Amino acid sequence: MKKIRIAIAGLGNCASSLIQGIYYYESRSPEDAIGLMHWQIGPYRPSDIEVVAAFDIDKRKVGRDVNQAIFAKPNCTKVFCGDLPVSGVKVRMGRILDGFSEHMQNYDESRTFVPATAQEPGKEEVVRVLKESGAEMLLNYLPVGSEEATRFYAECALEANIGFVNNIPVFIASNPVWEARFAEKNLPIIGDDIKAQLGATITHRTLTDLFRKRGVKLERTYQLNTGGNTDFLNMLNRDRLLSKKVSKTEAVQAVADTRLDDVNIHVGPSDYVAWQNDNKVCFIRMEGKLFGDVPMNLELRLSVEDSPNSAGVAIDAVRCVKLALDNGIGGVLEGPSSYFCKHPIRQFNDDRAYQMTKDFIRKYSK
Numbered sequence: 001m002k003k004i005r006i007a008i009a010g011l012g013n014c015a016s017s018l019i020q021g022i023y024y025y026e027s028r029s030p031e032d033a034i035g036l037m038h039w040q041i042g043p044y045r046p047s048d049i050e051v052v053a054a055f056d057i058d059k060r061k062v063g064r065d066v067n068q069a070i071f072a073k074p075n076c077t078k079v080f081c082g083d084l085p086v087s088g089v090k091v092r093m094g095r096i097l098d099g100f101s102e103h104m105q106n107y108d109e110s111r112t113f114v115p116a117t118a119q120e121p122g123k124e125e126v127v128r129v130l131k132e133s134g135a136e137m138l139l140n141y142l143p144v145g146s147e148e149a150t151r152f153y154a155e156c157a158l159e160a161n162i163g164f165v166n167n168i169p170v171f172i173a174s175n176p177v178w179e180a181r182f183a184e185k186n187l188p189i190i191g192d193d194i195k196a197q198l199g200a201t202i203t204h205r206t207l208t209d210l211f212r213k214r215g216v217k218l219e220r221t222y223q224l225n226t227g228g229n230t231d232f233l234n235m236l237n238r239d240r241l242l243s244k245k246v247s248k249t250e251a252v253q254a255v256a257d258t259r260l261d262d263v264n265i266h267v268g269p270s271d272y273v274a275w276q277n278d279n280k281v282c283f284i285r286m287e288g289k290l291f292g293d294v295p296m297n298l299e300l301r302l303s304v305e306d307s308p309n310s311a312g313v314a315i316d317a318v319r320c321v322k323l324a325l326d327n328g329i330g331g332v333l334e335g336p337s338s339y340f341c342k343h344p345i346r347q348f349n350d351d352r353a354y355q356m357t358k359d360f361i362r363k364y365s366k
């Protein structure tokens with residue numbers, strides 16, 4: 001069985017959950033594997049994924065074996081598969097750029113990123129590592145607001161001739177200029193901003209779609225989210241938040257019957273509650289009018305572990321990029337991007353996106 005060789009930029013909680021999952025499902029069979037959308041995509045199972053290169057900037061991660069670094073602080077996600085073998089792949093120093101937000105210095109080190117003092121690599125160095133490692137795609141897991149750093153790693157992926165999975169809300173796959181650059185080189189890309197398996201976005205979208213289908217006029221809505229991981233701490237710097245808010249708000253607006261005025265929709269990360277760690281709690285309120293113009297409202301509270309929730313989708317995104325590579329397909333993978341991500345280049349409702357993804361997998365599975 002062929003392996004899928006991936007490189008990762010940002011070994012935080014999401015990467016930790018993904019890597020744990022690769023090992024967790026190794027000992028499972030299709031009958032007892034819980035929590036996957038697909039056991040197999042083409043010939044690939046979760047355990048066929050292999051991390052061959054990784055970049056981070058935190059002193060507790062750089063220089064360590066990947067399978068140890070994912071358990072280093074400030075990572076705080078639930079450990080569901082803690083007994084990992086040594087991978088033999090050392091975490092390399094990444095290029096910091098805007099990956100680190102200064103406000104983190106006001107918090108205890110156990111909760112924040114602590115930049116390593118190692119020499120930062122240039123583009124040539126990162127490209128060389130990617131090429132020598134045999135990586136077939138790069139997964140971007142940088143903090144929200146890492147605009148320059150994301151462009152740096154996307155540039156490296158292009159130069160190394162590999163695919164790209166953009167898990168974060170910096171617009172690359174949904175930016176026509178970047179989209180064209182990946183298409184030109186026939187390199188597959190999925191993005192932007194991964195949509196968790198059963199998280200706030202998919203739940204809010206599904207309910208919004210339900211209002212539309214049932215003829216209930218949605219007049220006002222909010223989605224407030226709290227969490228205690230570094231993703232939430234990072235997002236306390238409101239200057240980094242713009243694209244996250246756009247991504248999350250548009251994901252809901254896109255499935256509404258008619259767009260809500262800006263004043264009537266509020267969607268976004270709301271606060272950092274340290275003791276929640278990687279537990280994310282989401283509060284949704286929707287106000288509408290049904291038959292006879294009679295008002296109604298709905299309140300929902302969703303509690304999830306944030307990072308495994310995204311890994312359950314990333315594990316499929318990686319395998320779809322691999323299918324594209326096997327079949328010589330490049331550019332944005334539209335079905336998978338719209339099903340797996342909050343901010344694809346084109347929005348479809350989730351039924352349609354699901355079908356497009358199924359069709360993609362069926363068409364390119366050998």
Ligand SMILES: NC(=O)c1ccc[n+]([C@@H]2O[C@H](COP(=O)([O-])OP(=O)(O)OC[C@H]3O[C@@H](n4cnc5c(N)ncnc54)[C@H](O)[C@@H]3O)[C@@H](O)[C@H]2O)c1
Binds near residue numbers: 057058306
């Ligand atoms: N959890 C989810 O469901 C979900 C959903 C959508 C998007 N995301 C996004 O995925 C990204 C990763 O999330 P997370 O929870 O793993 O974050 P995290 O804070 O746990 O991890 C970020 C990692 O990036 C590293 N880093 C910072 N700057 C870097 C640089 N320049 N080069 C290399 N590494 C760098 C940090 O040291 C840290 O290890 C975030 O942007 C988050 O918003 C997560």
